[in-house]
Amino acid sequence: MPELRAGTVITGTDVPTMVSAIVTGLESPTSTSFIAGSATCGVAFVAPTTGRVLIEWRANLDNSTNAFTIVAPEVRTGSSVGSGTVVLAASDVNALYGFGTNELGFGCFVPLDGLTPGESYNVRLMHRVTSGTGTIQNSREVIVLPLT
Secondary structure, three states, X not given: OOOOOOOOOOOXXXXXXXXXXXEEOOEOOOOOOOEOOOOOOEEEEEOOOOXXXXXXXXXEEEEOOOOEEEEEEEEEEOOOOOOOOEEEOOOHHHOEEEEXXXXXXXXXXXXXXXXXXXXXXXXXXXXXXXXXXXXXXXXXXXXXXXXX
């Protein structure tokens, strides 16, 4: 947020609100490459004046074998979830990992800066497995918080 002084005009991009999306239902990924799945969990947001946001996400994960089920965010330009130019690609570096056949709930976050203040972006959760069939149970959630 910019330094506020007497007479400073405050706009909606100076103090945007948190946005979130929750998707319920079962996903059973088998792809070893990141995909969005059948029920996309994503949300559009406007970059704050600082150009910085915190992306948080959670999911309940397991796998049919002793392998990983992985969930990571992908950020793109524009307000249409899944469209636009990739700003942050889904990667194993910024991911939740569930291993094996015991379902566990996980949560993770990643700060993202360098966004253009006032511009629209979108984030969606992508998933993959290292082998076997993954299971993403109950619900997935993604939250975007403005950072100062």
